[in-house]
Amino acid sequence: MISAPSGDGRPPAPDASLPPRPLPVEEPWTAERAVETYRALFRDAPFTIVSNREPWLARRRPDGGMEYVRPAGGLTAALDPVMRAMGGTWIAWGPPAAVSATGADGDALRFRVPPESPAYEVRRVPLSDVEVRNYYHGYANESLWPLCHSILEHVRFRERFWRAYVDVNRRFAEAVLDEAPDPRTLVWIQDYHLALVPELVRARRPDARLAHFWHIPWPSWDLFRVSPNHRELLRGLLANDLLGFHLESFCDNFLRCCEQDLEVLIDWRRRAVVHEGHVTMLRALPISIDADSFHELAGRPDTAERIAELRRRYGLEGRLVGVGADRLDYSKGILERLDALRFLFRRHPELVGRFTFVQIGSPSRVEIAAYAELQQNVEAAVARLNDALATPDWKPVVYVPRGLGQEDLAAFYRMADLAIVSSLQDGMNLVAKEFVAAQVERPGVLCLSEFAGAAEELEHAITVNPFYTEGFAEDLHRALTMPLEEREERMRAMQAILQRGNVYRWIGDVFTAAREALDLGRRRARPRAAAGTVAPTTASSVGGGTATGGGPA
Ligand code: GDG
Numbered sequence: 001m002i003s004a005p006s007g008d009g010r011p012p013a014p015d016a017s018l019p020p021r022p023l024p025v026e027e028p029w030t031a032e033r034a035v036e037t038y039r040a041l042f043r044d045a046p047f048t049i050v051s052n053r054e055p056w057l058a059r060r061r062p063d064g065g066m067e068y069v070r071p072a073g074g075l076t077a078a079l080d081p082v083m084r085a086m087g088g089t090w091i092a093w094g095p096p097a098a099v100s101a102t103g104a105d106g107d108a109l110r111f112r113v114p115p116e117s118p119a120y121e122v123r124r125v126p127l128s129d130v131e132v133r134n135y136y137h138g139y140a141n142e143s144l145w146p147l148c149h150s151i152l153e154h155v156r157f158r159e160r161f162w163r164a165y166v167d168v169n170r171r172f173a174e175a176v177l178d179e180a181p182d183p184r185t186l187v188w189i190q191d192y193h194l195a196l197v198p199e200l201v202r203a204r205r206p207d208a209r210l211a212h213f214w215h216i217p218w219p220s221w222d223l224f225r226v227s228p229n230h231r232e233l234l235r236g237l238l239a240n241d242l243l244g245f246h247l248e249s250f251c252d253n254f255l256r257c258c259e260q261d262l263e264v265l266i267d268w269r270r271r272a273v274v275h276e277g278h279v280t281m282l283r284a285l286p287i288s289i290d291a292d293s294f295h296e297l298a299g300r301p302d303t304a305e306r307i308a309e310l311r312r313r314y315g316l317e318g319r320l321v322g323v324g325a326d327r328l329d330y331s332k333g334i335l336e337r338l339d340a341l342r343f344l345f346r347r348h349p350e351l352v353g354r355f356t357f358v359q360i361g362s363p364s365r366v367e368i369a370a371y372a373e374l375q376q377n378v379e380a381a382v383a384r385l386n387d388a389l390a391t392p393d394w395k396p397v398v399y400v401p402r403g404l405g406q407e408d409l410a411a412f413y414r415m416a417d418l419a420i421v422s423s424l425q426d427g428m429n430l431v432a433k434e435f436v437a438a439q440v441e442r443p444g445v446l447c448l449s450e451f452a453g454a455a456e457e458l459e460h461a462i463t464v465n466p467f468y469t470e471g472f473a474e475d476l477h478r479a480l481t482m483p484l485e486e487r488e489e490r491m492r493a494m495q496a497i498l499q500r501g502n503v504y505r506w507i508g509d510v511f512t513a514a515r516e517a518l519d520l521g522r523r524r525a526r527p528r529a530a531a532g533t534v535a536p537t538t539a540s541s542v543g544g545g546t547a548t549g550g551g552p553a
Contacts, residue, residue, distance in 0.1 A: 028291070028292055028499050028500075029502050029504035029505035029508060031078070031081035031085065033504060034505075034511070035082055035085040037508040041515040042184070042186055042515070045184035045186060045209075046089075046180065046182050046184065047083075047088035047185065047186050047188070048089045048090070048091065048176065048180045048185055048186070048187045049079060049083065049088070049089075049091070050090075050091045050092070050175075050187060050189045050194060051076075051091075051191065052092065052093050052140070052194065053076070053092055053093065054090075054092040054094045054124065055070065055079065055092065056068045056069065056111075056122060058111070066111075068113055070114070075287070077290070078507065080114075082504075082507060083119070083120040084114070084119040084120060086120070088120050088121075089121045089122075089179045089180070090120060090121070091125065092122065092123075092125065093124070094124035094125070108124070109123065109126070110123045110124065121179075123178075123179050125175050130164070134158075134160050134161050134164030135161070135167070135193075136193065137365065137367050137368055138158060138160070138161030138164060138165075139164065139165035140165070140192060141365055141368060142154070142155070142161065142368055143156060143158075143161055143162075144192045145192070145216065145331075146330075146331075146370075147223065147224065147227055148192060148216045148217050148219055149216065149217060149331045149424070149426075150217070150219045151331060152223065154330060154370045155226065157227065162228075165196070166196060169194060169195070169197050169200060169236075172194055173196075173197045173201045173204075176197065176201050176208075177204055183205065183207045183209070185208075186209045186511075187201070187208060187209060187210050187211070188212075188510070188514075189211070189240070190215070191213065191214060191215045191216070192216055195233050195236045196232070196233075198210045198212060198239035198240045199236040201239070202239035203239075209241060209514070210240045210242075211240060211243075211510065211517070212237060212240045212242070212243050212244070213245075213287075213510065214237075214243065214245050214250070215246070215428075217245075217246075217250050217253075217427050218250040218251075218254045218257075219253060220256070221256050221257045224253075225257075225260070225261075231261050234261055234262055235275070237254075238262075238275040238276075238280050240280050241280065241281065241514065241518050241521055242280070242282075242283060242510075242513050242514045242516075243280055243281070243282050243283075244282075244284075244285040245282070245284060245285070245427075246428045247284050247427075247456060248271075248284040250284070251283070251284055254282060255273060258273050258275070263275075270520070271283065272520060274524070278521070279517075279520055279521040279524050281513070281516065281517035281520050281521075283513040285506060285513060286428060286453060286454075286456070288433060288501050288503045289498070289503050290502060290504070291436075291437040291495070291498040291499055294410065295437045295440065295495075297407065297410045297438075298411075298413060298414040298439075299414075299440040303410055303414060307411045307415045310408065310415065314356075314358065314398045315394065315395065315398070316356055316358070316398070319355060319356050319394070320354055320355040320356070320417045320418070321355075321356055321357075321415055321416050321418070322356070322358065322417065322418040322420060322476075322480075323358045323412045323418070323420075323435075324337060324357070324359045324360065324419065324421070325362075325409060325431050326360070326361060326362070326431065327361075327362050327363075327364035328361045328363055328371065328374055328375050329364055329365070329371070330424075331423055331425055332422070332423050332424075333423050333424045333449060333466040334361065334374070334378050335374075335378065336466040337359075337472075338378070338381040338385060339469045340422070340464075340469050340472035340476060341357055341396065342388075343470055343473035344473040344476050344477060345389055347474075347477070348477055351480070352389060352391070352394075353394045355396075355480060356398060357396065357398070357420075358397075358400065359382065359398070360402075360403075360404055360409070361375075361378060361399065361402075362402060363375060363401070363402070363403075378399070379399070382397045409434075410434075410438050413434060413438035414438050414440060414441075417444045417445070418444055418480055419431075419432070419444060419445075420447045421435075421446070421447070421448045421449055421452055421454070422447070423449045423451055423452040424449070424451060424466055424467070425451050426449070426451065426452035426453055426454070427453050428452070428454050429448075429452040429453065432448050432452060432461070433458070433498055436491065436494045436495055436498055437495065439495070442484065442487075443491035444487070445462060445480075445487055445490070446462065446490075447461065447463075447464050447475055447476060448461035448462070448463055448464065449466050450463045450464070450465055458497065460491075460493040462475050462478060
């Protein structure tokens with residue numbers, strides 16, 4: 001029996017006059033506090049970010065001039081105010097082919113943002129179409145992405161992918177050397193597109209300060225070794241002072257790979273590794289979102305109006321609603337989710353006509369065959385489910401095959417009685433956190449894959465196993481029938497976690513960890529662990545401490 005919120009068994013329409021329930025009170029971190037943390041730790045040392053994607057998009061206006069637009073949400077939105085206050089340089093791939101073809105300042109190698117009061121510089125690394133195909137779609141997204149998500153069926157290695165990856169990483173490294181001549185500069189590299197940049201920079205500037213955050217999982221050694229370039233990747237990353245992952249288990253996987261592949265000294269307690277005399281500190285630093293902004297957006301009266309409109313448009317009035325919002329990526333478990341929904345309706349026919357699941361699927365990496373295929377498979381699975389079960393005025397699944405604006409996304413999150421995040425593997429998953437932040441009244445339930453990094457922090461979610469369809473379906477049923485009191489209790493606990501650990505706290509934690517890593521490297525007594533002379537896990541001294549050796553504590 002569904003425990004529906006209102007007397008007539010239907011969820012009430014959102015009430016625009018209700019003030020949104022405030023997030024539990026605790027002084028949240030802000031961009032200013034992250035900047036103060038940097039200043040306290042690094043004084044006036046310059047700051048540089050290196051990422052594949054540009055933080056601002058260059059677009060040509062109809063009058064022929066250029067305009068620079070910041071994408072809403074995501075990491076770039078959180079880092080933008082930090083960069084504005086610190087005034088550094090952001091190095092990224094650009095200009096996009098469409099803009100460069102038009103010439104003028106669209107193919108400028110650098111520009112300053114924000115346009116109205118320039119505060120920091122974007123330095124672009126232009127790539128040809130062939131390079132984009134082989135480095136970005138190829139090595140980054142057909143080799144590394146599926147490998148790191150342990151999905152071997154989609155892994156493809158090609159010589160030309162690797163060659164382009166090396167070349168492009170070299171160009172990024174050159175840009176770092178040009179743009180950050182001051183050795184005190186903290187260079188913060190983002191993600192799996194740029195694994196070789198640290199080594200290439202360090203070779204030319206041994207005293208560089210390098211931090212790197214890897215946003216996706218790191219696989220176990222038995223999978224990682226299938227890469228023909230496994231040693232080069234590890235060597236590239238071991239030139240960092242700090243290497244951050246979302247989870248401790250990813251750090252430990254990385255250390256085990258080093259242990260198997262290279263002559264290294266490992267201090268498992270500190271998660272530090274010495275390779276060719278250089279110390280790299282690993283740290284689990286789970287990313288987060290700007291929870292207050294999301295809560296505020298979801299709680300706006302016009303969001304309530306938007307909800308009413310979306311319910312009308314998609315036939316959701318008076319129904320229980322579930323939501324999923326993903327890039328169309330095979331790692332997100334969208335097909336497994338649709339399977340579980342099929343089981344749910346079969347086992348609980350009382351839900352027919354009463355519950356609708358909305359799947360928002362923004363097309364992603366469509367140039368890659370596996371992604372184009374997934375898009376078709378999702379459409380086909382939705383059509384099968386709807387053909388089998390739909391009634392004249394109801395559909396089990398509403399599929400929105402495109403990305404939505406933040407406002408619509410927040411409205412769907414707020415309206416939903418249930419959200420499904422069913423990743424087969426995921427570094428963190430920000431959708432899970434956004435859904436939690438967007439609950440402002442009569443909270444919904446988060447069904448969260450145990451294989452998403454977010455499950456470690458959001459332990460008050462209902463955890464699901466996307467590989468076990470029947471169990472998954474029963475978990476969905478449990479979520480849909482959960483009493484309001486329990487939903488509120490779980491949501492309060494998760495919102496408190498997000499408010500304490502928002503994205504600005506994450507940035508501050510990265511700065512603090514980078515400082516510790518640099519200090520650890522400096523303190524290290526032994527100048528050089530010569531290759532071949534030290535057994536990989538022999539107990540030894542890293543930064544003056546005692547290494548435990550032999551495995552994680
Ligand atoms: C990588 C890691 C890690 C989705 N649909 C729409 C939309 N989105 C936004 C969400 C969210 C973002 O995209 C997706 O973030 P995820 O974290 O879920 O996933 P990835 O893109 O795979 O990100 C991941 C992350 O890096 C950060 O470290 O958490 O594990 O794989 O913000 O809101 N946004 C809008 N419309 C949509 O339709 N506006």
